[in-house]
Amino acid sequence: MKLIWTYSKSWKKGFKNNHIDYGYVEYLYKKSILDAGNQFKKIIYTDKESKDIFRDYVDEVKIIEPREFVFLADLKFYVLEKEHGEFCCIDGDLFLKRDLEIPPSDIGFELEFKDSIALEYSEIFVKHGIHKIIPYWGLNKFSINLGLMYFNNDEIKNELVSEFKKVQKFYLKKIEPTYNYNQEGKQVSVCGSQYFTSQFLEHRGIKPDFFNDGNENFEKFFHIGGPKKMFYHREYLRTQKKSTI
Numbered sequence: 072m073k074l075i076w077t078y079s080k081s082w083k084k085g086f087k088n089n090h091i092d093y094g095y096v097e098y099l100y101k102k103s104i105l106d107a108g109n110q111f112k113k114i115i116y117t118d119k120e121s122k123d124i125f126r127d128y129v130d131e132v133k134i135i136e137p138r139e140f141v142f143l144a145d146l147k148f149y150v151l152e153k154e155h156g157e158f159c160c161i162d163g164d165l166f167l168k169r170d171l172e173i174p175p176s177d178i179g180f181e182l183e184f185k186d187s188i189a190l191e192y193s194e195i196f197v198k199h200g201i202h203k204i205i206p207y208w209g210l211n212k213f214s215i216n217l218g219l220m221y222f223n224n225d226e227i228k229n230e231l232v233s234e235f236k237k238v239q240k241f242y243l244k245k246i247e248p249t250y251n252y253n254q255e256g257k258q259v260s261v262c263g264s265q266y267f268t269s270q271f272l273e274h275r276g277i278k279p280d281f282f283n284d285g286n287e288n289f290e291k292f293f294h295i296g297g298p299k300k301m302f303y304h305r306e307y308l309r310t311q312k313k314s315t316i
Contacts, residue, residue: 072173073158074107076100076115077146078125079135091300097124098307099295100163104128107161110170116150141239141253144217144264152232157223165218165294172291174280179221181294182283183269186214192262199245204237205267207274214265215272218294219282231271238267 078100080093104113104125113129122132135149147160159171159179190212193201201208222228242263246252252259272279286292295302 072111073154074111074113074171075150075154075158075160076104076113076125076129076163077135077150077160078115078117078121078163079146080121081118081140094311095304095307096163098310099303100125101128102303103161103163103166106166106168108167108170111159116146116153139243141242142263143258143260145239147217147220148232148235148264151220151222151228154222155225158221160217160220162218162294162296164296164300165292167292168289169291172282174221174282176278176280177223178227178272178277179219179280179282180268181216181218181220182281183213183215185212186261186265188258189214189261189266192259193266195246195250196241196262199241199249201238201241201245204241205234205270208267208270210270210273213269213273214261215268215279216283217265217268218296219292221280221282227275227277230275231268234271235264235267238263 100115104115105128107113112131114131114133115125115129116133116135117125118135118137122134126132133153135146138145138149150158150160165181193209197209242259246259247254282291
């Protein structure tokens, strides 16, 4: 089994990390990698610019091929396209508190949730004809948090990637030229990837396992996405002060 991180400075611009210095983001990634222990092979996908940052922290560095950026989750789906067999994508701001528990089924995600912002974007997608591309769009009101993405089923994984690419193309053709969400740094990925993934699973009748079950007090892992993003910033600043002494 492989644990896989994705990192790129350019692919983070315009979203949650656009006001956070890269030193802190790199600190979070290194902490996430170290906290994952040695249970599984550790891989990071990154661009040539950043290929040496994590070389001493992982077992393997894989270079991302240059490509057009659409959603914040693009890198994760890029990994899904490239990897086969059993693996799990993990966010660089998610920290394991104990060994990762492999789901009993062959597909697992961090958690399922309702996101009002995703539903607002979904209405715009529907207005511009997403049903012509993804007929099953809107089967439920849930989204899937992609902080952890476990696969051990290439057939389902490949189908998910294929459908995701349709959503990307639809967005670039129908949504971005009119609304300029990416240009303005809006978090459309909550709809184009997280909400979409839930619709795909519902359509296929797949009930994935969720890693967050039983994690109410962060016994299994701690994810600091969103408003908790600066949780380790003071710790990071202390390490910076020590390095200058």
